[in-house]
Amino acid sequence: xxxxxxxxxxxxxxxxxxxxxxxxxxxxxxxxxxxxxxxxxxxxxxxxxxxxxxxxxxxxxxxxxxxxxxxxxxxxxxxxxxxxxxxxxxxxxxxxxxxxxxxxxxxxxxxxxxxxxxxxxxxxxxxxxxxxxxxxxxxxxxxxxxxxxxxxxxxxxxxxxxxxxxxxxxxxxxxxxxxxxxxxxxxxxxxxxxxxxxxxxxxxxxxxxxxxxxxxxxxxxxxxxxxxxxxxxxxxxxxxxxxxxxxxxxxxxxxxxxxxxxxxxxxxxxxxxxxxxxxxxxx
Numbered sequence: 001x002x003x004x005x006x007x008x009x010x011x012x013x014x015x016x017x018x019x020x021x022x023x024x025x026x027x028x029x030x031x032x033x034x035x036x037x038x039x040x041x042x043x044x045x046x047x048x049x050x051x052x053x054x055x056x057x058x059x060x061x062x063x064x065x066x067x068x069x070x071x072x073x074x075x076x077x078x079x080x081x082x083x084x085x086x087x088x089x090x091x092x093x094x095x096x097x098x099x100x101x102x103x104x105x106x107x108x109x110x111x112x113x114x115x116x117x118x119x120x121x122x123x124x125x126x127x128x129x130x131x132x133x134x135x136x137x138x139x140x141x142x143x144x145x146x147x148x149x150x151x152x153x154x155x156x157x158x159x160x161x162x163x164x165x166x167x168x169x170x171x172x173x174x175x176x177x178x179x180x181x182x183x184x185x186x187x188x189x190x191x192x193x194x195x196x197x198x199x200x201x202x203x204x205x206x207x208x209x210x211x212x213x214x215x216x217x218x219x220x221x222x223x224x225x226x227x228x229x230x231x232x233x234x235x236x237x238x239x240x241x242x243x244x245x246x247x248x249x250x251x252x253x254x255x256x257x258x259x260x261x262x263x264x265x266x267x268x269x270x271x272x273x274x275x276x277x278x279x280x281x282x283x
Contacts, residue, residue: 001046002187002274003033003152005066006058009109012066015058016046017187024055033188034070035239038134038151043190066109068154068188069132072241075102075182076230077158079172081220081245088253097221097229102158102243103177110185110276114159115283116262117178122162123260123280126246127204127212127268129197130156131223132188137236146227149236152188153197155270157204157278158243159183162252162259179283184241186274194272197223202247204268206258212268214247 005012006023014026014033029045030037049055079098080086086093108114116123134151159182165175194200197216204212221229226244230236251259260266262282269275 001043001190001193003046004068004185004187005033005070006060006063007066008064009066012070015060016050016055018050022057023060024050025058026055028055032070033068035073035237038132039136039238043134043151064109065111065186067107067184068186069184069239069241072104072107072239073237075104075107075241075243076234077102077176077243078221078226078245082214082218082247083220084214084218084248085246085250085253088248088250093220097226099230100172100176102173102182106177106180106182107184107241108180108182110155110183110274112180112183112278114180114183114278114280115178116260116280117161117164118283120161120163121259122251124160124162124251125204125206125211125260125266126158126160126250127202127270128156128158128243128246129200129202129216129223129270130154130184131197131227131242131244133236133240133242134238136238137227137231140228140231143224143228146224146231147191149227150191150223151238152190153194153273154184154188155186155268155273155276156241156243157183157266157268157276158246183276183278186276189273200273201271204249204266206260206266207264212247212249214249218247219245
């Protein structure tokens with residue numbers, strides 16, 4: 001199942017992309033796709049309504065697509081989680097997940113404009129598999145059942161300002177939490193449709209030139225391990241987002257350091273989870 005939110009910023013309506021390709025509104029079932037919806041069995045209610053044919057279709061042509069999850073409580077990010085990305089940045093393979101937080105307010109729609117911060121010279125891209133939590137995860141005993149706490153998966157662009165991130169602070173948050181720095185979507189794809197989260201190809205291009213072409217099978221720490229590990233140190237609540245790391249090909253790791261400039265167009269996709277497209281502009 002593919003859940004989405006359509007409409008102007010702050011006015012998004014919850015919807016589902018049906019198997020026949022029509023977009024159907026969920027406003028009769030829920031006010032929004034958020035943590036409360038996920039925690040209360042909202043996905044199963046949508047399945048039942050789809051089977052009953054009771055969801056009204058909507059003409060979504062020309063409507064903006066928002067992030068598929070409203071107001072995530074937190075965005076937890078994992079750094080250096082692909083061996084080739086660690087190598088290109090000159091970092092060692094981490095023995096434990098490298099964890100940092102990103103301001104949830106950075107989350108925007110998959111086609112929204114992304115702002116290059118004032119004073120930025122090193123704005124970078126990162127295609128990532130995003131995990132959305134569907135059930136509270138707290139002190140999980142083992143990774144084996146961690147995926148039962150996942151509501152679904154989405155495409156994420158963990159946009160980063162490398163000077164802010166690496167030079168201005170011993171922590172990474174300054175370069176990760178700038179305005180609009182986390183396009184998410186277009187859909188929240190439920191696990192039954194997304195398939196094995198460790199068998200998904202990820203791609204990103206800038207102005208039509210392929211920059212990243214990886215696969216989630218190359219993660220250092222798999223999704224199940226990350227959910228389990230994070231649950232030992234924080235409570236993961238429904239609607240929370242985990243960005244699971246990026247493969248090689250970022251500007252930081254290239255000899256020519258082709259950081260993003262106003263007018264650049266970034267397109268990214270993950271197998272089965274859809275495609276994003278953003279134009280970057282100055283803040």
